[in-house]
Amino acid sequence: MDAELAYLKRYPDVAAAIKAGKVTSALEHFLNYGRFEGRVWLGPEGSEAARGSPPAEPPAPEAAAPPHSCDAVLLTRNFLFVDGWADDRFDSLAAIEIATDGAQAALRLPPCRYRRQDVEQHLSLSSPFESGFWQLFEIPPELGTRPVGLRLRLASGQTVTLKAGNLVRLSPREHFEAFLAFYGRRQLIGSLVARSFAELDRGLAGTIEHMHDAIRATRGTASQGSYGRRPSQPLLSFVCCIYGIPDFLFLQIAQFARYSSLEHCEFIYVNNSPELEEVLHRDAELAAYLFRTSVNVISLNQNTGFSYANNVGIAEARGQTIVVINPDVFPYRPESIATLSALAQKIRHNLIGGKLFYADGTVMHEGMVFVPDARLSALARTRVWTVEHLRKGFPDLGNGGTRPVPAVSGALMVFDRADYDKLGGFDEHFIYGHYEDADLCLRFTARGWKVLCDAALTFWHYEGRGSIKRPEHAGAAHYNRWLFSRNWSASLTRQPAEG
Amino acid sequence: MRILEISLFHPELIRGGAQQAAYELFLGMQRSELDATLLASADLSGPNALFKPGAIITGFDGRRNEFLFLSDSFDHAWLRNLNIRSLKCFEDFLLDRRPDVIHFHHFLTFGLELFLLARRALPKAKLFLTLHEFLAICRADGHMLRTFDKTLCTTASPVRCHQCFPDISPEMFRLREDWVKHALAAFDGFIAPTAFVRDRYAAWGLPPHRIHVISNAQSDYSRLESWRLRPPSPADQIRRHNRFAFFGQLVDVKGLGVVFEALDIFAKRYEQELTFEINGSNLKFASEKFRTRFEEFVSGKHGLPERIKITWHGSYAMTDLPARMARIDWVLVPSIWWEIFGLVLSEAFMFRRPPIASRIGGLAERVRHETDGLLFDAGDAGELADIFYRCITEDGLWERLSSASPGVPSVESVVEQHLKVFAGRPAHEPPRAALRKPSPLPLGKNGTPRRGREVLRAG
Structure with a gap:
């Protein structure tokens, strides 16, 4: 029985989850969920190659080595992620090293730490202790694909060789996702945001950026289809990124068609879920036929994130007025579309958002403001910014008019294509989603242009329903928040918060 | 048009x-x-x-x-x-x-x-x-x-x-x-x-x-010769109206479970004989719990006393209705969901078999309680058991309700109402008096209608 089988035997609910298609393997479950639930990954009984936490008998690779385990080594051509635990209360862990051959360390990084409640139980500790360690290495090309040796270096100078017999090779994208899932879900003693900022400042951000760059280089279009009669110069070009849920393509166009002819519009859906490709093309054809409009589907070869997908969609758009819209955004009343169409006349140098409503009728968005988070800023020892939606969850005051706001949500933003081109589009350095909309708004205002909230532009926004959430998104959110703060903190600090 | x-x-x-x-x-x-x-x-x-x-x-x-x-x-x-x-x-x-x-x-x-x-x-x-x-x-x-x-x-x-x-x-x-x-x-x-x-x-x-x-269109199957030419039964005059029947889908929401429960209560409270005939199919669409219960009752394993007999006749076509209706007195419509129209009510009315229906949705609207049928609160098995007793023992009840049966509107009149609506005019529900009465039934000595089944037996 190998480690996978041992895990499934120990946790029948995981076996059931695999059978139900919720996770693909025992290892995936352990890395993404199990370890955070206090579950234990054990190797074959009595096997020296047993990995996991905590082992029945702590391995003693070297005479006086403290109890430890290397739970996972995830490897691609250029990156290595190691995750384990060590009881270093009496000789603290100073570094994690990668050796190629011989004793010389090729790479050495200080360990990042996290809390392992399962280890605390195993060691019968009475107080929380960050026994977990992890690190993400970027492997220089000269190391090539040679087998690696991993070891821990303790403060005393002693080294502890880690058993990497269960090394898992992954594709760059799988590796990236697995790391981000871990990064988003790790438990700490203290603030996750503050620790993340510190780790990212210490160099982790560069490694993540390089991983992201490697994946960005593999992005591409898998298929593209155009359905319905496409206007040469549409009044409005709707650009919408689809991820995880295909239903909204048809339903969104249906909601627009409920109130207006769509012959002067084009809808461009950019698909970030390759597995939905066929369904989206089918629904695009159906919607174009039934609602007599132009529907275009660009299906990408992977989840490329909000920025890239929208940039691809806008590049395909024929109209001068671009409407970036989430799939779960729909016209609130018939006039909403007329208002949208009227914006085409006054869009130059204006980025316009609307008043968005939850399905229960309360306000979801009428502009966004940037607020320094005092608590997180104190913990992180640097200014941490939060993007807040104005009057979120409150009854509508019925206030009308157009007013300048610091930013508007990417759920619905309208702008002139020429302005967008000058700005270079959405920043693709953000991973998956979050903060790109605020970033675009700030770049807009930095040019001296206006970001406006038009209260007459009313739409429903069933926030969070239009796409799925995956574990890796949590890790990406930490990075994006850090990136946004790094890019804009100084600028935002100079101006008073609005709201 | x-x-x-x-x-x-x-x-x-x-x-x-x-x-x-x-x-x-x-x-x-x-x-x-x-x-x-x-x-x-x-x-x-x-x-x-x-x-x-x-x-x-x-x-x-x-x-x-x-x-x-x-x-x-x-x-x-x-x-x-x-x-x-x-x-x-x-x-x-x-x-x-x-x-x-x-x-x-x-x-x-x-x-x-x-x-x-x-x-x-x-x-x-x-x-x-x-x-x-x-x-x-x-x-x-x-x-x-x-x-x-x-x-x-x-x-x-x-x-x-x-x-x-x-x-x-x-x-x-x-x-x-x-x-x-x-x-x-x-x-x-x-x-x-x-x-x-x-x-x-x-x-x-x-x-x-x-x-x-506008009422659903429904042909009047009591006009079939198999019903009209059925001779009256002398036995009808001396027996109690203790034959109940269910017509429809054998699924949970149709309320057969309420009838089973009512039969249990009836067996404990009363001593009369009673027969219950089930006409219908599609048991495969019922819940497993319902199927198990249904099979217990139909097979006799449930342990009801012999004076209560349950028979399952299986599915039926509309042309089977005369024969099926001939051997029963009352039509049970015990639905526990919002029955929209209750096609079974039409079937009961056209054969003058007074319905005993849940007081719910379209059933409560179509059955005139104590006039052409009886209503009970949906799911109330105790009330239904008491109604069984009343139906069996109350002299003249069946005859009174049966004779007041409204029948069904002719398909032609339903077509006519549709045409009015299609033309943009109101359908104007016809007054009940305008509904075609069921075909005349042969009368017994005391002037009450006879049912065919008994005549066949006598013949």
Whole structure:
């Protein structure tokens, strides 16, 4: 029985989850969920190659080595992620090293730490202790694909060789996702945001950026289809990124068609879920036929994130007025579309958002403001910014008019294509989603242009329903928040918060 | 006036109340020499041999003006038709036939898109939809029963529907309602078989003035010779009216479980003999719990005393009704869901078999308590057991209720009401006196009607 089988035997609910298609393997479950639930990954009984936490008998690779385990080594051509635990209360862990051959360390990084409640139980500790360690290495090309040796270096100078017999090779994208899932879900003693900022400042951000760059280089279009009669110069070009849920393509166009002819519009859906490709093309054809409009589907070869997908969609758009819209955004009343169409006349140098409503009728968005988070800023020892939606969850005051706001949500933003081109589009350095909309708004205002909230532009926004959430998104959110703060903190600090 | 009737299924392929009513109406229109066409759907739950490669609309045994719509891609989640060829063929069919009136009886198997397509393809045509159930309002098979405790639901809302389907967010129910109402906006008017249905849909948001109440079309099978020529039974004069029957689908919501419970209570409270005959099928669609209970009672394993006899006669065709009705006195309609119309009531009325029905939905509207039938609170087995006793022991009750039976409106009158609505006039429900009375029954010595079964026995 190998480690996978041992895990499934120990946790029948995981076996059931695999059978139900919720996770693909025992290892995936352990890395993404199990370890955070206090579950234990054990190797074959009595096997020296047993990995996991905590082992029945702590391995003693070297005479006086403290109890430890290397739970996972995830490897691609250029990156290595190691995750384990060590009881270093009496000789603290100073570094994690990668050796190629011989004793010389090729790479050495200080360990990042996290809390392992399962280890605390195993060691019968009475107080929380960050026994977990992890690190993400970027492997220089000269190391090539040679087998690696991993070891821990303790403060005393002693080294502890880690058993990497269960090394898992992954594709760059799988590796990236697995790391981000871990990064988003790790438990700490203290603030996750503050620790993340510190780790990212210490160099982790560069490694993540390089991983992201490697994946960005593999992005591409898998298929593209155009359905319905496409206007040469549409009044409005709707650009919408689809991820995880295909239903909204048809339903969104249906909601627009409920109130207006769509012959002067084009809808461009950019698909970030390759597995939905066929369904989206089918629904695009159906919607174009039934609602007599132009529907275009660009299906990408992977989840490329909000920025890239929208940039691809806008590049395909024929109209001068671009409407970036989430799939779960729909016209609130018939006039909403007329208002949208009227914006085409006054869009130059204006980025316009609307008043968005939850399905229960309360306000979801009428502009966004940037607020320094005092608590997180104190913990992180640097200014941490939060993007807040104005009057979120409150009854509508019925206030009308157009007013300048610091930013508007990417759920619905309208702008002139020429302005967008000058700005270079959405920043693709953000991973998956979050903060790109605020970033675009700030770049807009930095040019001296206006970001406006038009209260007459009313739409429903069933926030969070239009796409799925995956574990890796949590890790990406930490990075994006850090990136946004790094890019804009100084600028935002100079101006008073609005709201 | 050229009329296109569009029916969910063809009753000769798949039985069901909605398709039966649609087909009766279509046949009535043909008899009235109207230019009527029927387009009935068939899906993969029926005989697959009907499907032809590449064809969406085909004929039906060469019958004049009867066509089948072969549906293979209906999406139950969003009530959509996912096959673009189906949409295009349907539009071509409309342009080919060019009806002045398009009368839908459902959207199941067709897809809501067809409503929008019909409006677009023939902008001048009048579009009508008969509201045969509540699927437009309720995702739980249109039953409007809470999924978690099977209690009756009176109002759909995003949060309430989410409570019934916890995996689906309230927002998705809001979207569902929007999409359904978008498609229903294509209609010039709606037809509800009962005021109960009209009121429920009006409360949901359909314009009340555009919902017309017209009874379902239903042929009077008591006019069949097998009933009319059945000689009276001398035994009828000396026996008690202790024969009860159920007609319909053998599924949970039809309430047979309430009858079983009532029989248990009756056995403990009373000493009279009683027979209970079950006519129906589709047990496979019932819950496992119901199936187990049903089999216990029908097989005798449940342990009811011998004076209470239960017999299951299986499914029946409409032409079997005279024989089945001849051997019973009362028709039980114990539904525990919002019965829309209660086709069984029509069957009971046409044979003068007083119904004993749940006080719910269209049943409560159609049965006049103590006049032509009896009502009891839905699910109240104790009350039903007491009604059994009363029916068996109260002199003159059966005769009084039976003689007041309203019968069923003639199909021709139902057609006439539809034509009025199609022409933009109110249907004007006919006064009850205008309804055709059931065919005269042979009378006994004391002037009460005789039933045929006993005559056959005597003969």
